[in-house]
Amino acid sequence: MTLMSAAQPTAVVLLSGGLDSATVLALARERGFAACALSFDYGQRHAHELAAARAQAQAQGTRRHITLPVDLRAFGGSALTDQALVVPKQRTLDELAQQGIPLTYVPARNTVFLSLALAWAETLGSCDIFIGVNALDYSGYPDCRPAFIQAFEAMANLATRAGVEGAQRLRIHAPLQHLSKAEIVREALRLGVDLAHTCSCYDPGPLGQPCGACDACLLRAKGFAEVGCPDPLRQRFGLHQ
Amino acid sequence: MTLMSAAQPTAVVLLSGGLDSATVLALARERGFAACALSFDYGQRHAHELAAARAQAQAQGTRRHITLPVDLRAFGGSALTDQALVVPKQRTLDELAQQGIPLTYVPARNTVFLSLALAWAETLGSCDIFIGVNALDYSGYPDCRPAFIQAFEAMANLATRAGVEGAQRLRIHAPLQHLSKAEIVREALRLGVDLAHTCSCYDPGPLGQPCGACDACLLRAKGFAEVGCPDPLRQRFGLHQ
Numbered sequence: 001m002t003l004m005s006a007a008q009p010t011a012v013v014l015l016s017g018g019l020d021s022a023t024v025l026a027l028a029r030e031r032g033f034a035a036c037a038l039s040f041d042y043g044q045r046h047a048h049e050l051a052a053a054r055a056q057a058q059a060q061g062t063r064r065h066i067t068l069p070v071d072l073r074a075f076g077g078s079a080l081t082d083q084a085l086v087v088p089k090q091r092t093l094d095e096l097a098q099q100g101i102p103l104t105y106v107p108a109r110n111t112v113f114l115s116l117a118l119a120w121a122e123t124l125g126s127c128d129i130f131i132g133v134n135a136l137d138y139s140g141y142p143d144c145r146p147a148f149i150q151a152f153e154a155m156a157n158l159a160t161r162a163g164v165e166g167a168q169r170l171r172i173h174a175p176l177q178h179l180s181k182a183e184i185v186r187e188a189l190r191l192g193v194d195l196a197h198t199c200s201c202y203d204p205g206p207l208g209q210p211c212g213a214c215d216a217c218l219l220r221a222k223g224f225a226e227v228g229c230p231d232p233l234r235q236r237f238g239l240h241q
Numbered sequence: 242m243t244l245m246s247a248a249q250p251t252a253v254v255l256l257s258g259g260l261d262s263a264t265v266l267a268l269a270r271e272r273g274f275a276a277c278a279l280s281f282d283y284g285q286r287h288a289h290e291l292a293a294a295r296a297q298a299q300a301q302g303t304r305r306h307i308t309l310p311v312d313l314r315a316f317g318g319s320a321l322t323d324q325a326l327v328v329p330k331q332r333t334l335d336e337l338a339q340q341g342i343p344l345t346y347v348p349a350r351n352t353v354f355l356s357l358a359l360a361w362a363e364t365l366g367s368c369d370i371f372i373g374v375n376a377l378d379y380s381g382y383p384d385c386r387p388a389f390i391q392a393f394e395a396m397a398n399l400a401t402r403a404g405v406e407g408a409q410r411l412r413i414h415a416p417l418q419h420l421s422k423a424e425i426v427r428e429a430l431r432l433g434v435d436l437a438h439t440c441s442c443y444d445p446g447p448l449g450q451p452c453g454a455c456d457a458c459l460l461r462a463k464g465f466a467e468v469g470c471p472d473p474l475r476q477r478f479g480l481h482q
Contacts, residue, residue: 066315070357074307075364107363108356111400115349115356116311122348123316143400151396158389159352 010034010063011128011173012121014113017052018200019220020132020176023184025060026191027175028130036124037065038117042109043073043081048208052199059194068116072106081106087203089213093222110143114152114172121170122160129156130173136180149174181223189229196232209237249275251304252369252414253362255354256280258293259441260461261373261417264425266301267432268416269371277365278306279358283350284314284322289449293440300435309357313347322347328444330454334463351384355393355413362411363401370397371414377421390415422464430470437473450478 011033015021028035039053050067057065073081110133117129133144142148153172160170176184188195200220201210210217210233221241224231230241252274256262269276280294291308298306314322351374358370374385383389394413401411417425429436441461442451451458451474462482465472471482 068312068315070311071309072360074309075361106360107402108360108397108400111396112353112356112360115352119313119347119349119353120316142402145399148396148399151392151399155352155389155392155396156349158386158392159349159384161348161383 008032008034009128010036010124010126011130012117012124012126013037013062013130014117014132015039015053015057015065016132017049017054017056017198018132018216019188019195019198019223020134020184020200021053022056022060022193022195022198023188023191024130024132024173024175025056025062026193027187028128028173029060030191033128033130035060035062035130036120036126037062038113038120039065039067040113040116041067041069042106042112043071046204046208048199048201048204051208052197055197056194059197066120070112070116072109072112075107087214089203089211091215091218093218105141108143110141110148111152114156118156118160118170127168127170128173129170130175132176133174134176134181134184135178146174146177149177180226181219182226185223185227185229189227194232196236198233200233207237209239210234212239249273250369251275251277251365251367252371253358253365253367254278254303254371255358255373256294256298256306257373258290258295258297258439259373259457260429260436260439260464261375261425261441262294263297263301263434263436263439264429264432265371265373265414265416266297266303267434268428269369269414270301271432274369274371276301276303276371277361277367278303279354279361280306280308281354281357282308282310283347283353284312287445287449289440289442289445292449293438296438297435300438307361311353311357313350313353316348328455330444330452332456332459334459346382349384351382351389352393355397359397359401359411368409368411369414370411371416373417374415375417375422375425376419387415387418390418421467422460423467426464426468426470430468435473437477439474441474448478450480451475453480 011028013025013028013035015025015037037057121129135146149172156170200216202214202216203211252269254266254269254276256266256278278298362370376387390413397411441457443455443457444452475482
């Protein structure tokens with residue numbers, strides 16, 4: 001047991017508490033990594049996401065879980081952090097597909113989150129960072145595109161000891177990158193992720209119940225509908241599917 | 242006056258309060274930018290650096306100055322943030338030149354700082370970020386090398402609206418990159434930077450007086466010695482040159 005632990009590589013896993021990151025955490029563990037999970041209190045409008053991240057970190061047996069405060073509200077500019085902006089609701093999937101960058105985009109958020117994951121990974125001596133970005137059903141965020149992930153990985157290998165000392169290359173793993181929301185739901189179910197305790201909604205009710213109308217709820221519902229399976233999160237709150 | 246302000250582009254300037262970043266702030270203003278200065282309370286062992294940053298931001302007329310708390314101590318691993326590690330002292334310049342990555346290296350610090358500058362720049366609609374990294378006298382930090390800055394700029398242009406909407410390219414300006422410490426001192430003097438109120442030392446005394454023995458103090462002293470000018474900061478504290 002001790003020998004196995006010593007040989008087990010460590011990965012830093014970005015964990016927001018949503019369907020995608022909970023699935024990525026399970027994938028990292030399936031691939032043999034001990035997981036150090038990293039969440040951010042970045043001034044998002046609700047704390048249900050962080051509660052879901054804690055629940056996932058605990059249920060999936062992470063080695064360590066840090067929730068780091070980084071107050072992106074200091075910069076303003078997104079419906080996810082700025083109380084004055086309204087989260088868009090009830091848009092059709094066609095409208096979603098055709099929109100430009102939505103109001104819920106938080107400027108440079110994934111860059112900031114990956115950078116902090118990099119800082120922790122380097123301190124831990126870890127060469128592996130997992131992130132749940134998704135290039136299909138991606139809501140139009142520029143920092144979810146494969147080209148961005150590749151560019152970040154190239155930069156990370158120059159930013160750190162890895163680039164100077166010829167150590168093992170840092171890798172940014174984005175295993176959901178090319179999956180549809182339905183395929184992600186299938187992976188989550190296969191891996192036994194407790195989807196009743198995830199939070200994808202941009203604007204949940206006071207108990208954490210999903211609003212069912214924001215872009216994130218629409219994409220999640222589309223995924224479950226394609227799989228033909230009810231969403232355990234909606235079941236938990238007694239909501240219709 | 243109003244018309245001039247409207248036409249003036251905005252830049253985000255990383256401002257630690259040291260000789261280098263104070264000089265970069267003056268250069269950004271000389272090049273016609275309105276400066277939004279960004280400092281970090283990242284758990285550095287002393288607050289004199291942040292006091293110097295505030296003094297510089299005020300003296301140089303920045304449009305705005307944010308000091309953002311980002312507690313890198315949560316990850317551990319550097320003599321600049323971890324009270325248990327000792328800042329190296331009294332090394333020769335030869336030892337400095339030959340060392341690998343020093344204990345004072347904070348993992349991925351410039352990546353984290355540039356990412357947060359990018360978040361603010363994008364919110365402001367600014368395409369210009371200034372950073373005071375220096376590839377010569379650079380103390381062996383991997384994230385001070387020109388290749389890193391180039392890779393960060395490439396990544397930043399994929400991470401943001403710039404990459405999606407074909408807007409103006411984001412630029413990471415590192416105007417001190419190829420200057421020696423002496424050349425930086427000369428630039429600072431030419432631009433009238435108040436060097437008495439900067440803080441370069443890794444381990445200053447209780448009033449903010451430089452220790453004179455850490456790597457940063459040695460490099461700064463070398464710069465002033467080559468220019469043949471006393472350091473106004475040491476004069477302010479009545480210290481020998």
